[in-house]
Amino acid sequence: xxxxxxxxxxALPLHTAGKYVAGAxxxxxxxxxxxxxxMGIRLRRxxxxxxxxxxxxxxxxxxxxxxxxxxxx
Amino acid sequence: MPxxxxxxxxxxxxxxxxxxxxxxxxxxxxxxxxxxxxxxFVQKIFYLHVPLAIVALCGFILGGVFAIGHLRTGERIWxxxxxxxxxxxxxxxxxxxxxxxxxxxxxxxxxxxxxxxTLVSFLIVFLLFATYQPLRxxxxxxxxxxxxxxxxxxxxxxxxxxxxxxxxxxxGFVHPRVLTLGGGNLPGPMRLTFLISLAGIALLFAxxxxxxxxxxxxxxxLRALRRRVLGEDTVRPLGRSAAPS
Numbered sequence: 226x227x228x229x230x231x232x233x234x235x236a237l238p239l240h241t242a243g244k245y246v247a248g249a250x251x252x253x254x255x256x257x258x259x260x261x262x263x264m265g266i267r268l269r270r271x272x273x274x275x276x277x278x279x280x281x282x283x284x285x286x287x288x289x290x291x292x293x294x295x296x297x298x
Numbered sequence: 299m300p301x302x303x304x305x306x307x308x309x310x311x312x313x314x315x316x317x318x319x320x321x322x323x324x325x326x327x328x329x330x331x332x333x334x335x336x337x338x339f340v341q342k343i344f345y346l347h348v349p350l351a352i353v354a355l356c357g358f359i360l361g362g363v364f365a366i367g368h369l370r371t372g373e374r375i376w377x378x379x380x381x382x383x384x385x386x387x388x389x390x391x392x393x394x395x396x397x398x399x400x401x402x403x404x405x406x407x408x409x410x411x412x413x414x415x416t417l418v419s420f421l422i423v424f425l426l427f428a429t430y431q432p433l434r435x436x437x438x439x440x441x442x443x444x445x446x447x448x449x450x451x452x453x454x455x456x457x458x459x460x461x462x463x464x465x466x467x468x469x470g471f472v473h474p475r476v477l478t479l480g481g482g483n484l485p486g487p488m489r490l491t492f493l494i495s496l497a498g499i500a501l502l503f504a505x506x507x508x509x510x511x512x513x514x515x516x517x518x519x520l521r522a523l524r525r526r527v528l529g530e531d532t533v534r535p536l537g538r539s540a541a542p543s
Contacts, residue, residue, distance in 0.1 A: 245404035
Protein backbone atom coordinates (compact mmCIF):
# COMPACT_ATOMS: atom_id res chain seq x y z
CA UNK A 226 0.00 0.00 0.00
CA UNK A 227 2.78 2.42 1.01
CA UNK A 228 4.76 1.48 -2.11
CA UNK A 229 1.70 2.19 -4.25
CA UNK A 230 1.19 5.60 -2.65
CA UNK A 231 4.86 6.48 -3.17
CA UNK A 232 4.74 5.21 -6.76
CA UNK A 233 1.75 7.35 -7.74
CA UNK A 234 2.83 10.38 -5.73
CA UNK A 235 4.40 13.26 -7.64
CA ALA A 236 8.14 13.76 -7.15
CA LEU A 237 8.83 16.39 -4.51
CA PRO A 238 11.24 19.13 -5.61
CA LEU A 239 13.29 18.88 -2.44
CA HIS A 240 16.41 20.37 -4.01
CA THR A 241 14.99 23.91 -4.13
CA ALA A 242 12.90 24.78 -1.08
CA GLY A 243 12.96 21.42 0.65
CA LYS A 244 15.07 22.56 3.59
CA TYR A 245 12.64 25.38 4.43
CA VAL A 246 9.55 23.17 4.21
CA ALA A 247 11.29 20.44 6.24
CA GLY A 248 12.38 23.07 8.78
CA ALA A 249 8.81 24.35 9.24
CA UNK A 250 7.37 20.87 9.77
CA UNK A 251 10.25 19.89 12.09
CA UNK A 252 9.54 22.99 14.21
CA UNK A 253 5.92 21.86 14.51
CA UNK A 254 6.88 18.34 15.58
CA UNK A 255 9.57 19.66 17.97
CA UNK A 256 7.07 22.00 19.68
CA UNK A 257 4.68 19.10 20.06
CA UNK A 258 7.39 16.85 21.53
CA UNK A 259 8.56 19.53 23.99
CA UNK A 260 4.97 20.01 25.14
CA UNK A 261 4.45 16.27 25.60
CA UNK A 262 7.75 16.01 27.52
CA UNK A 263 6.73 18.84 29.89
CA MET A 264 3.34 17.21 30.43
CA GLY A 265 5.11 13.90 31.09
CA ILE A 266 7.25 15.50 33.83
CA ARG A 267 4.10 16.97 35.44
CA LEU A 268 2.35 13.60 35.23
CA ARG A 269 5.29 11.93 36.98
CA ARG A 270 5.05 14.52 39.79
CA UNK A 271 1.32 13.80 40.19
CA UNK A 272 2.03 10.08 40.27
CA UNK A 273 4.70 10.60 42.96
CA UNK A 274 2.26 12.63 45.07
CA UNK A 275 -0.36 9.92 44.69
CA UNK A 276 2.08 7.21 45.85
CA UNK A 277 3.09 9.43 48.79
CA UNK A 278 -0.58 9.87 49.75
CA UNK A 279 -1.14 6.11 49.57
CA UNK A 280 1.90 5.47 51.84
CA UNK A 281 0.73 8.10 54.34
CA UNK A 282 -2.73 6.50 54.46
CA UNK A 283 -1.21 3.02 55.00
CA UNK A 284 0.98 4.39 57.81
CA UNK A 285 -2.05 5.94 59.53
CA UNK A 286 -4.12 2.80 59.12
CA UNK A 287 -1.31 0.69 60.62
CA UNK A 288 -0.99 3.12 63.52
CA UNK A 289 -4.78 3.00 64.11
CA UNK A 290 -4.92 -0.82 64.05
CA UNK A 291 -1.94 -0.93 66.45
CA UNK A 292 -3.86 1.25 68.91
CA UNK A 293 -6.88 -1.06 68.68
CA UNK A 294 -4.75 -4.08 69.67
CA UNK A 295 -3.29 -2.42 72.79
CA UNK A 296 -4.49 -4.16 76.01
CA UNK A 297 -6.83 -2.13 78.16
CA UNK A 298 -5.17 -1.45 81.54
CA MET B 299 -21.92 18.90 46.40
CA PRO B 300 -21.66 19.99 42.72
CA UNK B 301 -20.88 17.21 40.20
CA UNK B 302 -17.17 16.89 39.43
CA UNK B 303 -16.41 17.55 35.74
CA UNK B 304 -14.70 14.68 33.99
CA UNK B 305 -12.22 16.19 31.54
CA UNK B 306 -10.63 12.87 30.65
CA UNK B 307 -13.89 11.60 29.14
CA UNK B 308 -13.63 11.31 25.36
CA UNK B 309 -9.92 12.16 25.35
CA UNK B 310 -8.96 8.88 23.69
CA UNK B 311 -11.46 9.36 20.84
CA UNK B 312 -10.40 12.94 20.36
CA UNK B 313 -6.71 11.96 20.29
CA UNK B 314 -7.39 9.28 17.68
CA UNK B 315 -9.41 11.71 15.54
CA UNK B 316 -6.52 14.21 15.76
CA UNK B 317 -3.90 11.66 14.72
CA UNK B 318 -6.01 10.42 11.78
CA UNK B 319 -6.94 13.92 10.57
CA UNK B 320 -3.37 15.26 10.82
CA UNK B 321 -1.96 12.16 9.07
CA UNK B 322 -4.47 12.54 6.22
CA UNK B 323 -3.77 16.27 6.07
CA UNK B 324 0.01 15.86 5.79
CA UNK B 325 -0.40 13.08 3.21
CA UNK B 326 -2.62 15.40 1.16
CA UNK B 327 -0.15 18.27 1.55
CA UNK B 328 2.78 16.32 0.09
CA UNK B 329 1.10 13.87 -2.29
CA UNK B 330 -2.20 15.42 -3.44
CA UNK B 331 -2.17 19.21 -3.36
CA UNK B 332 -0.62 20.60 -6.57
CA UNK B 333 2.47 22.79 -6.49
CA UNK B 334 1.73 26.48 -6.43
CA UNK B 335 2.51 28.09 -9.77
CA UNK B 336 4.00 31.19 -8.17
CA UNK B 337 5.74 29.98 -5.00
CA UNK B 338 6.38 26.34 -5.84
CA PHE B 339 7.22 23.86 -3.08
CA VAL B 340 7.66 26.55 -0.39
CA GLN B 341 3.88 27.06 -0.44
CA LYS B 342 3.52 23.70 1.39
CA ILE B 343 4.34 25.64 4.59
CA PHE B 344 1.00 27.44 4.08
CA TYR B 345 -0.92 24.28 5.12
CA LEU B 346 0.80 24.36 8.51
CA HIS B 347 1.44 28.05 9.14
CA VAL B 348 -2.05 29.43 8.36
CA PRO B 349 -4.04 26.84 10.38
CA LEU B 350 -1.66 27.39 13.33
CA ALA B 351 -2.24 31.15 13.14
CA ILE B 352 -6.04 30.82 12.74
CA VAL B 353 -6.36 28.31 15.60
CA ALA B 354 -4.12 30.43 17.85
CA LEU B 355 -6.26 33.53 17.24
CA CYS B 356 -9.50 31.56 17.80
CA GLY B 357 -7.95 30.15 21.00
CA PHE B 358 -7.27 33.67 22.27
CA ILE B 359 -10.92 34.57 21.62
CA LEU B 360 -12.03 31.34 23.33
CA GLY B 361 -9.93 32.35 26.34
CA GLY B 362 -11.89 35.62 26.43
CA VAL B 363 -15.23 33.77 26.19
CA PHE B 364 -14.24 31.50 29.10
CA ALA B 365 -13.16 34.58 31.05
CA ILE B 366 -16.69 36.02 30.60
CA GLY B 367 -17.97 32.75 32.10
CA HIS B 368 -15.64 33.27 35.06
CA LEU B 369 -16.75 36.84 35.70
CA ARG B 370 -20.44 35.88 35.36
CA THR B 371 -20.41 32.80 37.58
CA GLY B 372 -17.39 33.42 39.81
CA GLU B 373 -16.46 29.73 39.44
CA ARG B 374 -12.70 29.06 39.36
CA ILE B 375 -13.08 26.35 36.74
CA TRP B 376 -13.89 29.00 34.08
CA UNK B 377 -10.70 30.82 35.01
CA UNK B 378 -8.82 27.54 34.57
CA UNK B 379 -10.44 26.99 31.15
CA UNK B 380 -9.51 30.51 30.07
CA UNK B 381 -5.95 30.12 31.36
CA UNK B 382 -5.42 26.81 29.53
CA UNK B 383 -6.94 28.14 26.27
CA UNK B 384 -4.62 31.18 26.31
CA UNK B 385 -1.63 29.04 27.32
CA UNK B 386 -2.27 26.64 24.42
CA UNK B 387 -2.84 29.51 21.99
CA UNK B 388 0.51 31.04 22.93
CA UNK B 389 2.24 27.76 22.02
CA UNK B 390 0.36 27.60 18.70
CA UNK B 391 1.20 31.27 18.07
CA UNK B 392 4.92 30.52 18.59
CA UNK B 393 4.55 27.77 15.98
CA UNK B 394 2.79 30.18 13.59
CA UNK B 395 5.48 32.84 14.08
CA UNK B 396 8.40 30.45 13.51
CA UNK B 397 6.85 28.69 10.48
CA UNK B 398 5.83 32.08 9.07
CA UNK B 399 9.35 33.35 9.51
CA UNK B 400 10.76 30.32 7.68
CA UNK B 401 8.26 30.89 4.86
CA UNK B 402 9.22 34.59 4.69
CA UNK B 403 12.91 33.67 4.40
CA UNK B 404 12.22 31.17 1.61
CA UNK B 405 9.76 33.41 -0.22
CA UNK B 406 10.99 36.97 0.33
CA UNK B 407 14.59 36.35 1.39
CA UNK B 408 14.07 37.88 4.88
CA UNK B 409 13.22 36.22 8.20
CA UNK B 410 11.02 39.15 9.17
CA UNK B 411 9.52 42.12 7.32
CA UNK B 412 8.58 45.01 9.60
CA UNK B 413 6.48 46.93 7.07
CA UNK B 414 4.09 44.02 6.49
CA UNK B 415 0.88 44.63 8.50
CA THR B 416 -0.17 40.98 8.90
CA LEU B 417 3.13 39.89 10.44
CA VAL B 418 3.45 42.87 12.76
CA SER B 419 -0.19 42.75 13.89
CA PHE B 420 0.08 39.03 14.69
CA LEU B 421 3.26 39.76 16.67
CA ILE B 422 1.42 42.52 18.58
CA VAL B 423 -1.43 40.11 19.46
CA PHE B 424 1.13 37.49 20.53
CA LEU B 425 3.05 39.96 22.72
CA LEU B 426 -0.21 41.25 24.21
CA PHE B 427 -1.18 37.74 25.32
CA ALA B 428 2.40 36.97 26.36
CA THR B 429 1.88 39.51 29.18
CA TYR B 430 -1.08 37.46 30.50
CA GLN B 431 1.10 35.04 32.48
CA PRO B 432 3.35 37.72 34.08
CA LEU B 433 0.16 39.62 35.00
CA ARG B 434 -1.19 36.57 36.82
CA UNK B 435 2.17 35.90 38.46
CA UNK B 436 2.33 39.46 39.80
CA UNK B 437 -0.87 39.01 41.85
CA UNK B 438 -0.69 36.99 45.06
CA UNK B 439 -4.35 36.67 46.02
CA UNK B 440 -5.93 33.87 43.88
CA UNK B 441 -9.37 35.55 43.79
CA UNK B 442 -7.99 38.85 42.61
CA UNK B 443 -5.60 37.09 40.23
CA UNK B 444 -8.48 35.27 38.53
CA UNK B 445 -10.66 38.37 38.31
CA UNK B 446 -7.94 40.65 36.88
CA UNK B 447 -6.79 37.95 34.46
CA UNK B 448 -10.36 37.48 33.21
CA UNK B 449 -10.81 41.20 32.57
CA UNK B 450 -7.50 41.25 30.71
CA UNK B 451 -8.45 38.15 28.67
CA UNK B 452 -11.78 39.70 27.59
CA UNK B 453 -10.24 43.02 26.54
CA UNK B 454 -7.35 41.32 24.73
CA UNK B 455 -9.73 38.88 22.99
CA UNK B 456 -11.83 41.81 21.74
CA UNK B 457 -8.62 43.23 20.28
CA UNK B 458 -8.09 40.13 18.08
CA UNK B 459 -10.99 40.65 15.56
CA UNK B 460 -10.41 44.43 15.59
CA UNK B 461 -6.79 43.85 14.72
CA UNK B 462 -7.77 41.35 12.02
CA UNK B 463 -10.20 43.82 10.39
CA UNK B 464 -7.61 46.61 10.53
CA UNK B 465 -5.10 44.43 8.74
CA UNK B 466 -7.63 43.47 6.05
CA UNK B 467 -8.27 47.15 5.42
CA UNK B 468 -4.56 47.89 5.17
CA UNK B 469 -3.08 48.43 1.72
CA GLY B 470 0.35 46.81 1.97
CA PHE B 471 -0.53 43.49 0.37
CA VAL B 472 2.88 41.84 0.40
CA HIS B 473 1.48 38.96 2.43
CA PRO B 474 -0.43 36.54 0.15
CA ARG B 475 -4.25 36.89 0.34
CA VAL B 476 -5.68 33.48 -0.41
CA LEU B 477 -8.52 33.29 2.11
CA THR B 478 -11.58 35.50 1.86
CA LEU B 479 -15.16 35.24 3.08
CA GLY B 480 -16.20 34.56 -0.53
CA GLY B 481 -14.22 31.33 -0.63
CA GLY B 482 -10.79 32.65 -1.53
CA ASN B 483 -8.54 32.08 -4.52
CA LEU B 484 -7.56 28.51 -3.72
CA PRO B 485 -8.25 25.87 -6.39
CA GLY B 486 -10.26 22.77 -5.33
CA PRO B 487 -7.50 20.32 -4.26
CA MET B 488 -5.60 23.05 -2.41
CA ARG B 489 -8.75 24.20 -0.62
CA LEU B 490 -9.63 20.63 0.43
CA THR B 491 -6.09 20.08 1.74
CA PHE B 492 -6.15 23.38 3.58
CA LEU B 493 -9.54 22.68 5.21
CA ILE B 494 -8.42 19.22 6.38
CA SER B 495 -5.18 20.73 7.76
CA LEU B 496 -7.22 23.37 9.56
CA ALA B 497 -9.50 20.67 11.01
CA GLY B 498 -6.43 18.66 12.10
CA ILE B 499 -4.78 21.61 13.87
CA ALA B 500 -8.11 22.60 15.49
CA LEU B 501 -8.52 19.02 16.74
CA LEU B 502 -4.95 19.10 18.06
CA PHE B 503 -5.76 22.27 19.98
CA ALA B 504 -8.93 20.68 21.42
CA UNK B 505 -7.02 17.51 22.40
CA UNK B 506 -4.16 19.36 24.10
CA UNK B 507 -6.60 21.70 25.85
CA UNK B 508 -8.56 18.73 27.18
CA UNK B 509 -5.33 16.93 28.12
CA UNK B 510 -4.02 19.90 30.09
CA UNK B 511 -7.40 20.48 31.74
CA UNK B 512 -7.47 16.81 32.79
CA UNK B 513 -3.93 17.05 34.20
CA UNK B 514 -4.63 20.27 36.12
CA UNK B 515 -7.97 19.02 37.39
CA UNK B 516 -6.42 15.71 38.56
CA UNK B 517 -3.76 17.62 40.45
CA UNK B 518 -6.36 19.83 42.10
CA UNK B 519 -8.44 16.79 43.04
CA LEU B 520 -5.36 15.11 44.52
CA ARG B 521 -4.58 18.14 46.68
CA ALA B 522 -8.21 18.34 47.82
CA LEU B 523 -8.20 14.62 48.67
CA ARG B 524 -4.98 14.96 50.65
CA ARG B 525 -6.44 17.91 52.53
CA ARG B 526 -9.63 15.98 53.30
CA VAL B 527 -7.99 12.73 54.33
CA LEU B 528 -4.80 13.85 56.04
CA GLY B 529 -5.68 17.35 57.16
CA GLU B 530 -4.88 20.88 56.06
CA ASP B 531 -1.35 20.93 57.55
CA THR B 532 -0.14 18.02 55.37
CA VAL B 533 -0.64 19.97 52.13
CA ARG B 534 2.36 22.00 51.11
CA PRO B 535 1.48 25.59 50.14
CA LEU B 536 1.56 26.06 46.37
CA GLY B 537 3.50 29.29 46.51
CA ARG B 538 3.09 32.06 43.98
CA SER B 539 1.96 30.72 40.63
CA ALA B 540 0.57 32.07 37.37
CA ALA B 541 -1.73 29.07 37.03
CA PRO B 542 -5.11 29.03 38.77
CA SER B 543 -5.03 26.87 41.92
